[in-house]
Amino acid sequence: MIRGVIFDLDGVLVRTDELHYQSWKKLADEEGFHFDRAVNERLRGISRLESLEIILRHAGRTYSPAQQQALAERKNAMYRELLQTLTPADLLPGATETLKALRQRGIKTAIGSSSRNTRLILQRLELIPYFDAVVDGNDITRAKPDPEVFLRAAERLGLPPNECLVVEDAVAGVESARRAGMAVFGIGTPQSLPGVRHLAASLAETTVDALLAVGSETDRSPT
Numbered sequence: 001m002i003r004g005v006i007f008d009l010d011g012v013l014v015r016t017d018e019l020h021y022q023s024w025k026k027l028a029d030e031e032g033f034h035f036d037r038a039v040n041e042r043l044r045g046i047s048r049l050e051s052l053e054i055i056l057r058h059a060g061r062t063y064s065p066a067q068q069q070a071l072a073e074r075k076n077a078m079y080r081e082l083l084q085t086l087t088p089a090d091l092l093p094g095a096t097e098t099l100k101a102l103r104q105r106g107i108k109t110a111i112g113s114s115s116r117n118t119r120l121i122l123q124r125l126e127l128i129p130y131f132d133a134v135v136d137g138n139d140i141t142r143a144k145p146d147p148e149v150f151l152r153a154a155e156r157l158g159l160p161p162n163e164c165l166v167v168e169d170a171v172a173g174v175e176s177a178r179r180a181g182m183a184v185f186g187i188g189t190p191q192s193l194p195g196v197r198h199l200a201a202s203l204a205e206t207t208v209d210a211l212l213a214v215g216s217e218t219d220r221s222p223t
Helices: 017-031 037-041 048-059 065-083 095-105 118-125 148-157 171-179 208-213
Strands: 004-007 108-112 133-135 164-168 183-187
Touching: 004 148, 017 037, 017 048, 017 065, 037 048, 048 065, 065 118, 095 108, 095 208, 108 148, 118 133, 133 148, 148 164, 148 171, 164 171, 164 208, 171 183
Parallel strands: 004 108, 004 164, 108 133, 164 183
Antiparallel strands: none
16 A cells, blocks of 8 residues: 655656756866767766766766866756746646645655755745655765665655655666665656556656556566
């Protein structure tokens, strides 16, 4: 029985891909190395430093760990500036309606995101009142696909993993949820989330009943 739903943030409730792209692109232009949307697509669902490693590897550039940290901080400053433009109008279809319906059912809700900017985004979107717990990149030491973020979210909800459903849009997040022993509902397509049985293009294209019905052992098993 599902008693708690843990949402990934980016790509499920809001889409900040374009803001990430703009900030990474600005950093790349300032540093003089190549970055494009194809590379950006490979960064979904992973941490900032892991994203930077992929970008630098693709660009054929080498920086010391201290230099990489400085680059990541510059990118984040650019990104946080862009986040100030977010409003509730930027929520993805069905997000608010789904959260309200879960509250009405008495289902606990949490955020499980690798982003260290999660709380700022939730504030800008006016979503904080809808969640019983928030776990983000500031609370964990291991990014997705490690299960830490979802296990910690379940702990803060006071629920065992097998009573939690994760709503995810990224392959790394799906693997993280499965490693945590949780059921998974995917936001995406069979092409973007291969092997995920329960899918919708957005929260607007599913129902709370459909979410809460997900819970077979197949959905919990590691890929």
